Structures are given as structure tokens and as C-alpha cells.
Amino acid sequence: MSYISKKELQQSACEILKNLDCENLKPKDRMQIPLQEMPSQDPAIRRNNMEEVAIGYTPEQAKVEALRCLQCKNAPCMKGCPVNIDIPKFIQEIAEEKYQDSIDTIKVSSLLPAVCGRVCPQETQCQLYCTLGKALKDVEQSVSIGRLERFVADRDAQNATDVPIEIKPETGKKVAIIGSGPAGITVAADVRREGHEVTVFEAFHKPGGVLMYGIPEFRLPKEIVQREITQLKKMGVKIETNFVVGRTLTLPQLLDEEGFDAAFIGSGAGLPTFMNIEGENLVGVFSANEYLTRSNLMRAFEEKAATPIARSKKVAILGGGNVAMDAARTAVRLGADEVYLIYRRSEAEMPARIEEVEHAKEEGVIFHVLENVKRILGNDDGMVTGVECLRYELGEPDDSGRRRPIAIENSEFVIELDTVIVAIGNKSNPLIPHTTEGLEINKWGNIVADEDGKTSLDKVYAGGDIVLGAATVILAMGEGRKAAAAINEMLVD
Amino acid sequence: MNKIIEKKQLSDDVFQMCIEAPLIARSRKAGQFILLQIDTDFGERIPLTIANGDAEAGTITIVFQSVGATTHKLSDKNVGDYIENVLGPLGQPTHVKDVDWVVCVGGGIGVAPMYPIAKAFKESGAKLTVIMGARNKDLLILEEDMKAIADELIVCTDDGSYGRKCLVTEPLKECCQREQQPDEVVAIGPPIMMKFCSLTTKECEVPTTVSLNTIMIDGTGMCGGCRVTVGGETKFVCVDGPEFDGHKVDFDNMMKRLGAYKKQEQVNHDKYHDHECKAEKQADELVAKQGDK
Ligand SMILES: Cc1cc2nc3c(=O)[nH]c(=O)nc-3n(C[C@H](O)[C@H](O)[C@H](O)COP(=O)(O)OP(=O)(O)OC[C@H]3O[C@@H](n4cnc5c(N)ncnc54)[C@H](O)[C@@H]3O)c2cc1C
Ligand SMILES: Cc1cc2nc3c(=O)[nH]c(=O)nc-3n(C[C@H](O)[C@H](O)[C@H](O)COP(=O)(O)OP(=O)(O)OC[C@H]3O[C@@H](n4cnc5c(N)ncnc54)[C@H](O)[C@@H]3O)c2cc1C
Ligand code: SF4
Ligand code: SF4
Ligand code: FES
Numbered sequence: 001m002s003y004i005s006k007k008e009l010q011q012s013a014c015e016i017l018k019n020l021d022c023e024n025l026k027p028k029d030r031m032q033i034p035l036q037e038m039p040s041q042d043p044a045i046r047r048n049n050m051e052e053v054a055i056g057y058t059p060e061q062a063k064v065e066a067l068r069c070l071q072c073k074n075a076p077c078m079k080g081c082p083v084n085i086d087i088p089k090f091i092q093e094i095a096e097e098k099y100q101d102s103i104d105t106i107k108v109s110s111l112l113p114a115v116c117g118r119v120c121p122q123e124t125q126c127q128l129y130c131t132l133g134k135a136l137k138d139v140e141q142s143v144s145i146g147r148l149e150r151f152v153a154d155r156d157a158q159n160a161t162d163v164p165i166e167i168k169p170e171t172g173k174k175v176a177i178i179g180s181g182p183a184g185i186t187v188a189a190d191v192r193r194e195g196h197e198v199t200v201f202e203a204f205h206k207p208g209g210v211l212m213y214g215i216p217e218f219r220l221p222k223e224i225v226q227r228e229i230t231q232l233k234k235m236g237v238k239i240e241t242n243f244v245v246g247r248t249l250t251l252p253q254l255l256d257e258e259g260f261d262a263a264f265i266g267s268g269a270g271l272p273t274f275m276n277i278e279g280e281n282l283v284g285v286f287s288a289n290e291y292l293t294r295s296n297l298m299r300a301f302e303e304k305a306a307t308p309i310a311r312s313k314k315v316a317i318l319g320g321g322n323v324a325m326d327a328a329r330t331a332v333r334l335g336a337d338e339v340y341l342i343y344r345r346s347e348a349e350m351p352a353r354i355e356e357v358e359h360a361k362e363e364g365v366i367f368h369v370l371e372n373v374k375r376i377l378g379n380d381d382g383m384v385t386g387v388e389c390l391r392y393e394l395g396e397p398d399d400s401g402r403r404r405p406i407a408i409e410n411s412e413f414v415i416e417l418d419t420v421i422v423a424i425g426n427k428s429n430p431l432i433p434h435t436t437e438g439l440e441i442n443k444w445g446n447i448v449a450d451e452d453g454k455t456s457l458d459k460v461y462a463g464g465d466i467v468l469g470a471a472t473v474i475l476a477m478g479e480g481r482k483a484a485a486a487i488n489e490m491l492v493d
Numbered sequence: 494m495n496k497i498i499e500k501k502q503l504s505d506d507v508f509q510m511c512i513e514a515p516l517i518a519r520s521r522k523a524g525q526f527i528l529l530q531i532d533t534d535f536g537e538r539i540p541l542t543i544a545n546g547d548a549e550a551g552t553i554t555i556v557f558q559s560v561g562a563t564t565h566k567l568s569d570k571n572v573g574d575y576i577e578n579v580l581g582p583l584g585q586p587t588h589v590k591d592v593d594w595v596v597c598v599g600g601g602i603g604v605a606p607m608y609p610i611a612k613a614f615k616e617s618g619a620k621l622t623v624i625m626g627a628r629n630k631d632l633l634i635l636e637e638d639m640k641a642i643a644d645e646l647i648v649c650t651d652d653g654s655y656g657r658k659c660l661v662t663e664p665l666k667e668c669c670q671r672e673q674q675p676d677e678v679v680a681i682g683p684p685i686m687m688k689f690c691s692l693t694t695k696e697c698e699v700p701t702t703v704s705l706n707t708i709m710i711d712g713t714g715m716c717g718g719c720r721v722t723v724g725g726e727t728k729f730v731c732v733d734g735p736e737f738d739g740h741k742v743d744f745d746n747m748m749k750r751l752g753a754y755k756k757q758e759q760v761n762h763d764k765y766h767d768h769e770c771k772a773e774k775q776a777d778e779l780v781a782k783q784g785d786k
Contacts, residue, residue, distance in 0.1 A: 203713050205533050205578040242580040244713055248516050270715035274727060281722050281746055283753045290716035298710070299535060306537040306562055306761055307710075308754035382749030429714055431732070 003362065006039035006055055013060040020067065022095070027070050031135060036065040038147055038355075043362040047332050050217045050301055053359055054118070059097070062151045066095035068132060069143045076129040077145060082478040085109045087126060087145055094148055103156040106149060111186050111481075114157060114224050116474045117150025119215060121322075121353045125474070140354065157227060165235055168195035173491045176201065176260040178245045178432065181209020182473045183266030183464025185228060186480030187487070188237045191264075194488045198237045199260075203244040206297060209268055210465075211473070213297035214289070216326050218333070219356075222296070246435035255459060262459045262487050265447060266480065269426040269465035275318070279376030280422075284384035286310060288319070288327040288423035295330050309334065312419035316340040316387055318373055319423035320350035325357065327421045328365045339365045340415065344372035344392050344405040370394070370405070374412065376420055386416040426470045436460075444469060453483030461487055495579045498552055500572050503634040506559040507602060508568050509544070515551030517543070517581045523609040524587030524704065524736055527553070528712045529567070530578040537563045540709045540731075542606035543582060553581075556605030556634065562761040583712045584735045587702075589613045592676035594620040596668050598661050598690055600682020601627055604635050606704060607681045614679075615642045622675070623647070624664050626682075630655035661686060662693045669697035677702070680739060684748045691739030701739035705730045708751060721747050 039055040069091045077087045093102035106113045126145045133142030173196045177184045180202040192198045208225040272287035294300040298307035317328045320343035331339045370392045377386040391411035394403035428445040440448040440456035453461040463479030499511035530536040545554035559568040595614045599607035615621045623643040627633045628651045647664045648656030678701040680690035687703040694701040707719040707730045714732040724741035
């Protein structure tokens, strides 16, 4: 993909609209409308700033893209959306320029459209099932559901009329929410609406979970996250930051001593995995969590921030997921001369979203696929000087269905660099299970919860990454919705 | 927001502060620490040991040395001022073993976090020897408090300006060589001191606990920034520690990791001073101008 400016994209959208008989489109006509690319900042410029890369559709582009939707009766796209947004309906409303109706349709099912429209891995969710993509034999040609969702959500935020959200009369029941990520935010809103008193406990000094400390500004502006938090506060949800459940007070204390009638655990998957290889504790080796937290939450990229961050010349990111892409692209923006991404399978197996991979490449990240680090090299001062890598080839598919990477013997080679960022995954933080007797966890350390998010303990629910393992924002939100419904039901009885 | 209730200067650059933190005061145990951030938007989060606490008054006490930008800013705060964020209590509490004789070694500022631990051992019925050291007389802190609880108190300074002229390892070695060895040694202070204390006791095979002061961010096990190598394994100081078996800690690696951000810390510290100096200069100029009128 070569870079096309917003102006050119807008012109071509206007051109298309002029030549379309919007009222009388047959499926065949719709299929011929070209996919609308997302306008974005010029890669050469955005490498040097933290501002959002994707700028968002213009109304004309949104309309053209919406007209591509075939309005399938069975709407297969909906089954790919974990919260079952009525996709054909909200898209049709965009086509008709009924933006308020459109956002209302989305809000029936989703609480965070501006967030999900931006960060959902659509190509493996809603857009994977899209009839149009199937007909054109290319998922990337599916209707851009996420981009359209973002379009109406952003428009809604701009024109925010500040209609207060309706809250039922106070019930006097108290619910504790642990963690303020997407799962916690969702449960807080849904439970508060029923008139229960809600307190969110967050360990960090700012609420928002991974949306604040993990996903970078250039993908998800923090302003959007804070808007959602402000909304919660307006609804009367109390947010206690600097409160780590299990230490400041334990979950049993909240229930037995502080009078909470129910609790929801949405504490996320915040336990970085390391590779247990030689040199991993050298100076200059960081977890992606540390690197991203310093940059996002602590704002290390701003002059005023007190937090230090590695200013690397040559840096390698180990991993191939969204977290790895985020770390690599952050390193570019913090001024590294060369940024390598080392991944032991091939690009086809990368768990990162296609869009993020494309963006990373456009910004100059150098991909080293089918390679893996064997050990990290250092000097006498304990500083990283390089990595010794092995080349890999792909063998038979493994349990995950992806082809298994196999090391090629004697293929060692060295890359010289000064920083290594490990981004090979996160596990569940054991703090709450360790301090809550009787809370069942599985062998990966995730809390065990049933369909409704109910855990092995009375009155205690859980959802999001702490239950699913590192997953996605929309899944965390979907689980939150289910748990909230169950909590509301329990509190009525 | 946590209000500063009391502030005392213990030595040239060591301060004691009592701050409002009712829940932490209620839950904390000896050996635990807090993370403190002065300013929510741009401040650094720094770990400080809870030196004391009063559950009834809802306050905790910290003792800190002004070494860099954040501790310097903190030392400029006064009674009635607020600290925007205080998180805790973090880390594993001290495991107060049931022993007959414990030797607690505190170096410099390390005497402060040592105090609640020494007290807990004393209360458990152990015989308590305290060895405290500092570079010079002016840097010694909490001598009176320690005297009040110790069965035996040995004070030393590097330059001999007070007490014995030696490093803390010397009396520690003597203790270990007595006919009856101590059952347990706890050493808290600069990494280099903890390293040599551990080497000293290793020779005599006396179990030794140290409290590590690595760089931290979240304090909940999320970032891995605080990791150290203990017995060949990677451990997170904030959740697995801060106390570890001193004989197993790779101190050399830890000391190098502590220096990871040296350059940037220096710049930040200089910036703060520069800012202060400018402010002072402006104030001086203003006063001078007004004087002219
Ligand atoms: C760098 C990165 C990029 C990602 N990119 C994407 C993406 O593009 N698309 C996508 O869909 N997903 C992405 N994800 C995954 C997604 O962010 C998570 O699946 C989602 O945030 C999980 O939500 P959650 O509410 O379960 O937990 P989290 O968002 O992790 O929030 C949990 C919160 O609980 C707090 N907490 C933890 N323990 C305690 C305690 N004991 N007491 C009090 N508070 C506590 C934490 O501080 C945190 O704020 C990404 C993740 C990362 C790390
Ligand atoms: C569990 C624990 C308990 C501690 N208890 C005390 C105490 O009771 N009293 C006390 O005076 N000091 C204590 N420290 C050390 C204290 O945290 C550092 O002195 C402080 O962070 C320095 O910050 P600064 O910005 O003033 O200095 P900087 O200029 O940032 O750094 C000066 C020194 O502090 C280290 N440091 C910097 N940032 C951090 C950080 N985020 N976390 C840890 N170390 C850092 C640096 O490596 C450097 O050696 C403790 C540390 C830990 C881990
Ligand atoms: S929430 Fe995500 S999965 Fe659902 S429609 Fe929107 S982009 Fe697709
Ligand atoms: S499957 Fe695709 S084309 Fe069909 S309704 Fe959904 S978005 Fe439209
Ligand atoms: S401070 Fe982040 S893991 Fe220990």
C-alpha cells in the first residue's frame, strides 16, 4: 500500500458519489464500489509525533463505504461481533446520513464504540464473516465496519449534547469493581444504571487500564478514554485510584467489612512473560509493559514528564502481536535510528492486526521474521550490546493451528544493538487469587468463571483478560456486559 | 490526595514525613512499602518504605533521602501540602522468624526501614543487636529510637566522627565469630553494603535477609522493571520481595540495573535545580526592584 493523502481520498469519494444512483443500487453495483481507505498522517511525518495515525473518514467517504454494504438478511457479520452490534442497521443509517440513529443503534450493544472502532481486530471478528469480503475473496475487501463505527462515534462525541444518562432510583446496594479497563468500565456503567452504588478500585493513578497504559496515543488518543471515564463519573460512579485490591484491602475485606453486596474482578492480564534466556536482566532489556507504561501513562515522550525512558539507537522488539507493534512504533517515535522486530514464525502467523503491521512497515520498522533470539549479549558494565539469533523454518501445524517454527541448526548470527524490548505476552496477575481464599483459578492462573461471569465464590464475578487470558477490548466489554446483567439480577433477588 | 501532617529533617538530606493514609496505616506490616507520586500528570512514581504507621490516627511515616529530582521535590513540600498519589502497602511483609538472636544492620537511610523490622523481632522475643553505620556523624539517623529497643547497639561511621571508625561489616563479622552465632541477620542499606554484609555472613553460614531497592513503576508485578536475579532465577522485587535471601542475590547485576537511567535522572535533577535557581533569582530581582521604588 502506498500512501494516499486525505485530500485525494476525499476527492475520489466525492467523485464516486456523484456518479452513483444511491437510491437504486443493486448488489452488483455495491460490489463495484471501491473500498474506502482510512485517511492517515503521512508516514514520514507521523514517525516523529505521537498524534493519532488514522485520521478518520470524511462524511463522504463514510457514505461511500456504507453503500458497499449488501444489507444481508442473515447478517453474518453480526455473529463475528462479540457484542452483536446490529451492523447492517447502523451502516444503513450512515448511508442515509442519519448519524444520530446510527450511534443509537450501536450503543444498544456497545458501550465504547469510539474505542472499539479503533482497536478491534475487525479482520478476525465482524469483517471476517462479511459477505462482501467473501464474494471478493479477500477479507481486506470486506465492508470497513470498524471504520464506520468510529466515524459515527467520533461525530457523536463532537456534537455531544450532554444528555444525562438515565439512572434508576437508588437501591442502596453496593458493588465493587476491581480494575478500570474496558471490562470494569462496562460493568460499572451497566450496574450503576440500575441504581446501585458503584465504586471502581484502580491500582494506577489514572483509570482506563490497558487503554491508558498500554495502547499508545497514536492509536487511541487518551482523551477518548478519559471521555468515557468522565461519563462514568457523571453517572455517579466513584473511582478510587491508588487502591490495589489484595494489598490496600483484600476482596474478602471489601465484602465482609466494607459492606459491598457484590464484586466484579476485571484486573486484566498484567504479568509480563520473559523468555528465560541468558542476558535477560542486562541493562537495556525491558518488558513492553514497562516501555509502554512509561511512554503512555507516564508520558515520557513529553518534555515535562519526570519518568525516564530508554533513548535507544538500535532496538529490537521480540514478538509479533499488537503489543510488539505498539512498542516498535513507540521506539520509532522516541527517536531510535533503527527498530527491528524479531518474530520466530512468518508474517502470515503474526497475531498483530494487518493494519498495525502495515503501519509499522510504513514507519520504517525492519521486520526480521523466522528468526528468534537465543541469548542477549552484554558488556562488562552489564549493558546490552547485541542479540544472538537463530534462523527458523516452518514445520507442521501445532495445537494453535499455526505452523510450528523449527530452529535451523548452526544458523546463529549476531545483531548489534543497545535495547531489547520483550513483547511475547502477558499472564494473569496472581495478587487477587492469592489474597482471596476459595477463588478458583485454572492452570494458567486465570480466574474460572461461568457463562454469566460468576466465579467459585458467592457474590463475586469476573471478566475480561483475567478470565480469558490476554484477549481483546471488545471481548472484555462483552464479558462485562454479561456479568453486569447477572449482578443486576442477583441484586434484585 | 494525601496530606502531610508532620515533617522533620533528620540530617542534611534526610527527611521524615508523616502523611495521611488511613487504609495503608490499617493494612501495613513491617517490611512493606508505598509508591508515591507527587504530580499525577507528569510525576515519577517512587517506592519508599513505610517506616512506621499509626492505624488509629490513620497516618504512616516515611523517611527518605533527597538523592534526585523526585525526592528533592518531596523534601520541598511542607506540612499541610498534599501528595497527589500514594499507593500501598506493597510487597511481602517481613517474615519475622522465631529466633533467639537477630542482628539488624542498617546503613545510611536503611536504618529507617530497619526500625519496624527490628522492633518486630524484638517483640517476638528475640535478642536484638543493632549495627548502624553512616559516612559521618551528621548522617546518622534514628539512633535514639534504636537505642530504645536494642539489647546491643553498635554505631560506626566511615570517617570515625562518631562511634567506631569502620564499615558495618566489621562488627557484623565479630558477631558472627562469637561463640554463639546469630540465628539471623537482616541487612538494609545501599546495595554495596548489603552485598558485603551478605558475603561476610555467607562465610560464617548465617542466614541473611536483605531488602532490595530496585527501580519500580507499578509495584504490582505488571512491568518487570524491578526484576533481579536471585539464585539464578528472575524475581520481581515489588511482589516477590522486597526481602530476599542475601546469599542468593546477584548484587552486581542489581547495581548495574539501578543505574539504567542515570543520565536522564541527572538531567531531571539539574532541571529542577535550574528551575529553583531561576525562581530564586527572579525573586531576588523582584525584591531588589521593589527596594528601588
Ligand atoms: C500494548 C497492548 C496493545 C493492545 N492492543 C489491542 C488492540 O489493538 N485491540 C484489542 O482489542 N485489544 C488490544 N489489547 C488487549 C486489550 O487491551 C485487553 O484485552 C483489554 O484491555 C482487557 O481489558 P480488561 O478490562 O480485562 O483489563 P485491563 O485493560 O488490563 O485493565 C485492568 C485494570 O485493573 C487494574 N488492576 C489490576 N489488578 C488490580 C488490583 N489488584 N487492584 C486494583 N486494580 C487492579 C490494572 O491496573 C488495570 O488498570 C492490547 C493490549 C496491550 C497490552
Ligand atoms: C522497596 C523500596 C523501598 C525504598 N525505601 C526507601 C526509603 O525508605 N527511603 C529512601 O530514601 N529511599 C528508599 N528507596 C529508594 C528510593 O525509591 C529512591 O531513592 C528514589 O526513587 C529516588 O528518586 P529520585 O527521583 O529522587 O532520584 P533519581 O535521580 O531518579 O534516582 C536516584 C537513585 O534512585 C534510583 N531510582 C530512581 N528511580 C527509582 C524508582 N522509580 N524506583 C526505585 N529507585 C529509583 C536510581 O537508580 C538512582 O540510583 C526504596 C526503594 C525501594 C525499591
Ligand atoms: S465492536 Fe468490534 S467486532 Fe463489533 S462491530 Fe464493532 S468493530 Fe466489529
Ligand atoms: S456481512 Fe458485510 S455486507 Fe453483509 S450486512 Fe454485514 S457488513 Fe454488510
Ligand atoms: S515495579 Fe513493575 S513489576 Fe515490580
